[in-house]
Amino acid sequence: MARTLSLLGATGSIGASTLDLIRHNRGDWQVEALTANCSAKELAALAIEFDAKIAVVGEESCLDDLRSALEGTGIEAAGGAQALCEAAARPVDMTVAAIVGCAGLAPTMAAVERGGTIALANKEALVSAGEILKSAVERAGATLLPTDSEHNAIFQCLAGNDIAQVRRIILTASGGPFRTLDAQALKSVTREQALKHPNWEMGAKITIDSATMMNKGLEFIEAHHLFPVGLENIEIIVHPQSIVHSMVEYRDRSVLAQLGPSDMRVPIASCLAWPERMDTPLAPLDLAAIGELTFQAPNEELFPATRICREAIEAGGAAPAILNAANEIAVEAFLSGQIAFTRITAVAQETLARYTAHAPGTLEEVLAIDAEARARARTALESSALV
Numbered sequence: 504m505a506r507t508l509s510l511l512g513a514t515g516s517i518g519a520s521t522l523d524l525i526r527h528n529r530g531d532w533q534v535e536a537l538t539a540n541c542s543a544k545e546l547a548a549l550a551i552e553f554d555a556k557i558a559v560v561g562e563e564s565c566l567d568d569l570r571s572a573l574e575g576t577g578i579e580a581a582g583g584a585q586a587l588c589e590a591a592a593r594p595v596d597m598t599v600a601a602i603v604g605c606a607g608l609a610p611t612m613a614a615v616e617r618g619g620t621i622a623l624a625n626k627e628a629l630v631s632a633g634e635i636l637k638s639a640v641e642r643a644g645a646t647l648l649p650t651d652s653e654h655n656a657i658f659q660c661l662a663g664n665d666i667a668q669v670r671r672i673i674l675t676a677s678g679g680p681f682r683t684l685d686a687q688a689l690k691s692v693t694r695e696q697a698l699k700h701p702n703w704e705m706g707a708k709i710t711i712d713s714a715t716m717m718n719k720g721l722e723f724i725e726a727h728h729l730f731p732v733g734l735e736n737i738e739i740i741v742h743p744q745s746i747v748h749s750m751v752e753y754r755d756r757s758v759l760a761q762l763g764p765s766d767m768r769v770p771i772a773s774c775l776a777w778p779e780r781m782d783t784p785l786a787p788l789d790l791a792a793i794g795e796l797t798f799q800a801p802n803e804e805l806f807p808a809t810r811i812c813r814e815a816i817e818a819g820g821a822a823p824a825i826l827n828a829a830n831e832i833a834v835e836a837f838l839s840g841q842i843a844f845t846r847i848t849a850v851a852q853e854t855l856a857r858y859t860a861h862a863p864g865t866l867e868e869v870l871a872i873d874a875e876a877r878a879r880a881r882t883a884l885e886s887s888a889l890v
């Protein structure tokens with residue numbers, strides 16, 4: 504019997520990879536809800552192709568476009584923040600949470616509160632509201648399946664083993680496109696250079712996060728929430744080939760690694776089929792052609808983002824949400840040509856240093872801290888003209 508699925512962020516990179524897997528296994532899935540922010544025409548085309556029950560745009564002003572693109576199809580159209588949460592709360596067998604940024608938090612929470620099974624790609628939700636999201640998972644009896652490739656790798660390496668037997672989690676990082684540059688060269692990298700990731704094809708925000716290493720810092724926080732081994736037992740190692748997606752070391756020093764092509768369809772498939780496995784249309788890993796797998800320590804002098812994230816999660820409370828919000832604003836500013844590449848991490852750090860807030864206890868409090876941190880980060884941007 505076909506399983507039902509809702510996909511939050513259907514028009515993005517993770518959305519496209521997910522739908523490609525569904526396309527190859529059409530008989531196994533019935534699509535319930537597909538969502539986007541404002542890509543109304545693209546969303547409508549996907550809703551028609553996959554015969555979705557409802558299509559939702561987060562941006563209410565884009566609803567008219569969605570309605571006209573869906574006219575006569577019988578597919579329901581809706582728009583706005585509340586509509587996103589209502590769509591996420593519809594009962595389905597699997598929800599893929601792939602909205603980018605803290606904007607994905609409330610819809611992800613809606614899916615969690617319904618007690619569903621959620622393939623979580625939206626790492627910013629977990630970074631901003633880790634404790635709140637985890638309590639909600641427990642309360643509602645929901646299941647979170649890590650979809651980020653590193654966390655999915657760890658999940659696979661744990662393979663049901665007791666977390667108490669784990670000594671260390673080793674997160675691999677490609678190092679991004681600027682791994683071999685020096686501090687001077689890093690100051691003048693362009694948007695186009697930063698948007699060219701050496702191994703992965705991803706949305707713009709995560710691609711920039713990979714170039715600053717903020718992505719790995721956010722993943723460090725994500726790993727802490729998903730796999731409670733203690734912050735001191737989570738390590739980052741640079742692995743430029745992106746073939747080993749992460750590792751788990753057990754007490755006896757045995758290290759298990761998960762390998763695979765640098766293609767998000769692998770971890771997404773692992774979540775969709777969990778606890779079983781499914782076929783993917785990917786070519787097998789050709790290790791002889793790859794030849795070498797290399798590893799090196801991260802350079803936190805040049806890329807301080809991982810250190811800043813570690814300090815934020817050590818501080819706890821509101822710090823990770825503030826850091827995440829400021830980074831989102833700084834990445835947008837870099838993408839629109841407002842600030843230089845090296846200012847991205849600096850703006851995040853400055854916002855974190857200047858704004859403190861009480862530890863949030865509810866989703867609404869996280870969202871209020873997120874909004875205030877965004878406003879502060881915008882102020883920090885004004886004092887940092889493009890140089």
Ligand code: NDP
Pocket residue numbers: 511512513514515516517518538539540541542543561562587600601602603604606607624625626627650651652703704705706707708709767
């Ligand atoms: P994209 O930018 O490619 O896609 C983002 C999706 O979210 C789009 O469907 C977009 O709609 C929607 N969206 C954006 N803003 C909002 C909003 N305010 N409200 C509602 N929907 C919104 O991102 P990715 O697919 O690259 O990444 C998605 C998430 O997955 C991120 O959290 C990322 O960190 C994580 N991830 C991604 C990986 C990848 O390979 N891409 C790997 C691991 C994790 P619209 O098209 O209308 O803008």
